[in-house]
Amino acid sequence: MKDLIQNILNGNRRALARMLTMVENEREGYQQALAALFPHTGHAWVIGITGAPGTGKSSLVNALAQKYRQQDKTVGILAVDPTSPFTGGAILGDRIRMRDLYSDPGVFIRSMATRGSLGGLSRATRDAIRVMDAGGFDVILVETVGAGQSEVDIVRTAQTTIVVEAPGLGDDIQAIKAGILEIADILVVNKADRVGAKNTVQALKMMLEIGHPAARTQPVLHHGELMQIENHTSINPTPLWIPPIIQTITMDFTGIDALIQAIENHRAYIEQNHLSAEIERERIRIELYERLQNVLMTRLMNGLTQQQIEAVVERVRTRELEPSQAVMMLIDMHNTEGML
Amino acid sequence: MSKEIMSEKIRILIAKPGLDGHDRGAKVIARALRDAGFEVIYTGLRQTAEMIAASALQEDVDVVGLSILSGAHMALVPHIREVMNQNDLQDVPIILGGIIPEEDKPALSEYGVKGVFGPGTSMQEIIDTITKIVNR
Structure with missing residues (x-):
């Protein structure tokens, strides 16, 4: 066990991979191992990438990772795909879009199945992020399952959440009602060379104007009259940040630099406003509550x-x-x- | 949450090394193994030995499944094994699907190939063999 911990901290990839399996399967001793790694976490910036199936999340992760590598940053990737509710098995296919990264020792990709969790991540994802963090990665990219309207676990896990949209996936009403857009720190319209991309950008802009607490500090014009829209609380931890809308084409890296800049801006926003501690406190509260629920449930059932x-x-x-x-x-x- | 979903899963990599572009068999196997409750890491076509070894290592798979229809298995498998060993993956077995002549099987087993499945093999036989190899 001591060796395993030391090897992970020294950057041994096999040890890291083994530890991730241990955490996923909740094998005996995993909690002690996590406790030993925990003091070594907190270095990585965790970026969540979510969005509907087919919007290009994996390709975007692939492009982002390559750009970060050009900046000499090491990149850990956790890609979550769904477990079949009927058979318990899963096909984890996100690596297919990431083949440019395989031969790079500065990148580590791990696929995870949801194993029954419904929030877009798996139960072990939070722990897996910590293991990677302790493994010394500068950036950790977490790709959720293809998410629709309510799989929002990622916002309580990542420090910057990117919601990926693509043209042709429903009208502007979808954009207004979908809770998933509320969690975005950055909105990406991927496949921006496709027909309808402008409409998607427009729909998102409108959604932000009428729906986002920060955007509402600017009055909304309705039939030529200024309208006051009341604020309500949002689950987004940084309500005064206005999410930028970035258009990307992953094939030729269009917009990827802009996206990385937006991530940097968001990070700077959090740090300059001293929001990190409060965000973290809130997350720990939620995490402890969830874990308490799990433990009590297990004990009760036993x-x-x-x-x-x-x-x-x-x-x-x-x-x-x-x-x-x-x-x-x-x-x-x-x-x-x-x-x- | 059922026990079924939470129990330890067999993790298998399904990859196609070499240049032949026929991946229907690999996809059918991937789907069948998923339905048997495995977690299948599917990496698709034209994988190099280095890509296969990196995937096997990072995903901490129990078995590496290769689909080879080109007849190049006696060139591909030893090379893949060598790169896997360089990555400290000596203990990870390989299974093989495709067109593999009977007389090649003994030589392949020396490279840690624990199962060879030709056309007509039943899914159940494949599932049983993998389960036995992983020894759970």
């Missing part, structure tokens, strides 16, 4: 037998118990002292 659960299931089915009553009953059945 304290109940299959028969006990089945008996309660049957009583709900026969309308003898209402589900929320049934839950209270399951908790009572459990020895609460043993749980805590």
